């Protein structure tokens with residue numbers, strides 16, 4: 384029997400060290416979902432100059448350029464092994480660039496998988512290209528495929544829709560590259576960002592599902608899976624990377640760190656936001672009656688700071704000291720008016736503190752939502768807060 388290189392006490396994080404081609408077939412478990420970030424075969428090993436500094440373009444021997452035949456044989460072998468491990472209706476995601484992704488797509492079709500989507504992961508903060516003879520590389524491609532034509536797979540359409548601000552989620556995803564906040568335990572030359580795995584895992588798995596990564600590297604898939612209550616099995620040939628994965632897994636044993644990682648991982652630059660605003664009961668009632676919400680304009684604590692990203696604001700949550708919270712849709716996304724105290728008084732309000740107010744008109748029909756973050760504050764003056772919309776729904 385195959386013995387793990389590492390396993391947590393509750394077996395929610397299991398690692399095997401060695402060649403995926405030899406180990407995959409021996410894994411005695413059916414898998415709900417596979418994420419694979421295989422070699423792209425793009426490292427040339429050549430020296431080049433980047434920003435005036437000589438560097439070697441080399442992720443490791445596992446990523447060396449190869450002939451189309453070698454790339455095809457490699458992809459076909461591991462994809463065939465993965466298919467045997469997948470449950471019926473299970474799905475697989477494979478990342479790549481033009482160097483490997485066409486081969487992956489062809490192999491998937493030949494092996495009987497059904498391709499569902501080809502996601503374009505656009506990285507808005509991609510590094511500048513090493514050459515001035517080409518467009519900058521700022522995307523990777525991720526193929527999502529089902530084990531076979533039938534049975535159907537699971538897709539959390541509603542959750543993806545809410546992450547996309549209430550519209551059907553499209554297949555171009557704007558997600559920044561791996562941040563320093565997720566590299567606290569060391570570096571892997573091809574580490575994926577947790578934010579990518581967060582979206583992938585939520586889109587097609589349930590809590591308690593088992594997720595496999597046959598090229599686990601620093602175990603990004605495993606960390607995201609465990610943070611979201613999914614079980615993980617990872618394989619990598621490099622002990623050095625598995626050790627990094629173990630350090631990352633130990634890091635999230637600390638509840639505060641896990642909470643912080645989960646919050647960072649769920650941040651989504653595309654996601655719309657909610658203005659969380661406190662008002663006294665009589666003011667709150669009048670705001671709902673008139674369909675306008677207001678805050679002081681200026682530097683004081685109860686005012687709203689208008690920073691870049693404000694245009695993503697689509698909702699307002701009105702509450703009184705954390706109670707009686709109701710969510711409403713703003714009439715126009717990301718715009719506001721400035722009213723004087725007198726104008727507000729003419730509308731029946733009784734503003735006390737300032738000369739100018741930021742006014743946001745909203746549709747007074749409340750919107751249902753499953754959960755909300757803690758909005759109680761211990762201080763007297765409530766700060767208006769901007770929160771991501773995903774704070775107001777369940778993530779199961």
Ligand SMILES: C[S@@+](CC[C@H](N)C(=O)[O-])C[C@H]1O[C@@H](n2cnc3c(N)ncnc32)[C@H](O)[C@@H]1O
Nearest residue numbers: 402403420445573574575598600601603619620
């Ligand atoms: C692109 S990296 C994966 C990075 C990973 N997604 C992460 O976030 O850290 C590919 C990994 O596959 C491993 N690898 C390459 N060929 C392998 C093989 N035949 N068997 C097992 N691991 C392999 C490499 O050691 C490398 O860590």
